[in-house]
Amino acid sequence: MINKLLLEGLHRNLEYASGAKANLDGRLCFDVMRSELASSQRSSYDKGCAKLLTCEGGWTAAVAAERGYEVDPSCSLCGGPLDPPWHRLVECPCVEDKRRSTIPADVLSILRDAPTGEQKRAAITGLFQHPADDAARPLELPSGHVISLDWLTPQVYQQLDDLPSC
Numbered sequence: 352m353i354n355k356l357l358l359e360g361l362h363r364n365l366e367y368a369s370g371a372k373a374n375l376d377g378r379l380c381f382d383v384m385r386s387e388l389a390s391s392q393r394s395s396y397d398k399g400c401a402k403l404l405t406c407e408g409g410w411t412a413a414v415a416a417e418r419g420y421e422v423d424p425s426c427s428l429c430g431g432p433l434d435p436p437w438h439r440l441v442e443c444p445c446v447e448d449k450r451r452s453t454i455p456a457d458v459l460s461i462l463r464d465a466p467t468g469e470q471k472r473a474a475i476t477g478l479f480q481h482p483a484d485d486a487a488r489p490l491e492l493p494s495g496h497v498i499s500l501d502w503l504t505p506q507v508y509q510q511l512d513d514l515p516s517c
């Protein structure tokens with residue numbers, strides 16, 4: 352149990368570190384990618400590609416050129432001026448058939464209709480801001496303050512008295 356809690360804490364810290372790298376005020380959620388990697392329906396190749404994309408390791412020509420390599424940044428498939436991952440995922444006409452057979456139509460519609468930066472990141476890397484970041488936080492009291500539950504005590508005793516005995 353302690354090992355599990357420590358491991359979850361380590362993962363949470365890594366999620367916060369990833370969120371900071373992505374300029375988020377919170378953490379990135381790896382749950383979708385984690386479940387894909389645990390799926391028995393995915394091949395080793397699929398899982399390797401998923402890991403690669405999660406780490407933004409999908410180096411298209413435009414990415415390589417942006418990172419200092421002297422390469423032609425244009426798309427080698429359609430000849431478009433730039434070939435960032437977004438072009439391959441959403442725009443390149445040469446992979447339209449594969450795209451339509453892989454990405455659900457409603458998701459593709461969202462991606463083509465002015466997506467937010469968060470939606471673009473989720474589409475390319477499978478990562479998004481953790482939904483727990485929006486959840487209500489536990490009550491925090493200033494140190495030295497406690498909530499008195501004395502008023503509840505008679506009711507609790509009465510409830511215990513009312514319980515059927517074995």
Ligand SMILES: [Zn+2]
Nearest residue numbers: 426428429443
């Ligand atoms: Zn292209």
